[in-house]
Amino acid sequence: MTRLMTPDELEAALRKVGAERYHNLHPFHHLLHGGKLNKGQVQAWALNRYCYQSAIPRKDAALMSRCDDRDLRREWIHRITDHDGTGEDPGGIERWLVLTDGLGLDRDYVVSKRGALPATKFAVEAYVHFTRDKPLLEAVASSLTELFAPGIHKERISGMLENYDFIDEKVIAYFRRRLDQAPKDADFALDYVKKNARTPDQQEAVIAALTFKTEVLWSQLDALYFAYVDPGMPPPGVFRAT
Numbered sequence: 706m707t708r709l710m711t712p713d714e715l716e717a718a719l720r721k722v723g724a725e726r727y728h729n730l731h732p733f734h735h736l737l738h739g740g741k742l743n744k745g746q747v748q749a750w751a752l753n754r755y756c757y758q759s760a761i762p763r764k765d766a767a768l769m770s771r772c773d774d775r776d777l778r779r780e781w782i783h784r785i786t787d788h789d790g791t792g793e794d795p796g797g798i799e800r801w802l803v804l805t806d807g808l809g810l811d812r813d814y815v816v817s818k819r820g821a822l823p824a825t826k827f828a829v830e831a832y833v834h835f836t837r838d839k840p841l842l843e844a845v846a847s848s849l850t851e852l853f854a855p856g857i858h859k860e861r862i863s864g865m866l867e868n869y870d871f872i873d874e875k876v877i878a879y880f881r882r883r884l885d886q887a888p889k890d891a892d893f894a895l896d897y898v899k900k901n902a903r904t905p906d907q908q909e910a911v912i913a914a915l916t917f918k919t920e921v922l923w924s925q926l927d928a929l930y931f932a933y934v935d936p937g938m939p940p941p942g943v944f945r946a947t
């Protein structure tokens with residue numbers, strides 16, 4: 706039987722998952738941030754990533770629907786409005802559409818997801834189902850990839866601004882905003898997991914949940930790489946650069 710870790714040992718084990726498996730390590734991201742993709746390939750990335758963005762409020766609503774703890778719901782609910790917007794704030798999904806507009810993609814086409822890769826849709830829905838079906842603690846733990854997101858967002862902002870003439874501040878506003886939002890969310894979720902994973906089985910399960918989530922992210926980039934970089938085999942009916 707595995708032994709119970711201290712909360713700090715658990716944090717270290719979770720951070721190790723990120724260090725070894727987070728999608729900042731994926732070759733597609735190296736190409737994206739290094740200015741090695743053409744505009745059509747960046748468009749393909751952005752319209753596929755729209756599927757992920759637009760599913761986040763659904764996965765957070767699925768998580769909250771199973772949450773009996775009012776304090777946790779009070780803390781979690783802003784994740785939905787961060788993406789959907791509220792009042793004057795248009796929200797993250799709108800900011801993502803400013804990015805796809807800036808890349809010259811038709812909004813209705815992006816929102817319809819008609820051009821997205823099948824693997825993107827499967828991976829994204831697997832994340833929604835995971836938060837709907839797994840124990841709440843594991844659903845919370847699956848959000849912990851956000852611990853590692855600020856690093857990749859900084860790399861993306863500077864890499865894309867520097868390397869692509871079709872990217873400017875307006876277009877990458879989504880990522881600047883996430884630099885403020887993600888660390889607060891990730892710190893809260895990490896604290897929650899450290900406090901609530903109190904048995905070896907629960908600790909193993911939260912590590913597995915984070916590993917699962919890294920796979921959700923990684924498989925989306927594998928699919929993009931296969932379809933649009935090498936060997937360049939887009940499945941029938943998906944987006945093709947004109």
Ligand SMILES: O=C(O)c1cc(C(=O)O)c2c(n1)C(=O)C(=O)c1cc(C(=O)O)[nH]c1-2
Pocket residue numbers: 761847848849850851853854857858883922
């Ligand atoms: O650009 C990225 O690499 C990246 C990664 C992740 C992530 O690690 O799941 C998120 C985001 N961005 C993001 O913008 C975002 O809003 C977000 C929400 C979540 C989540 O699991 O609740 N992850 C992420």
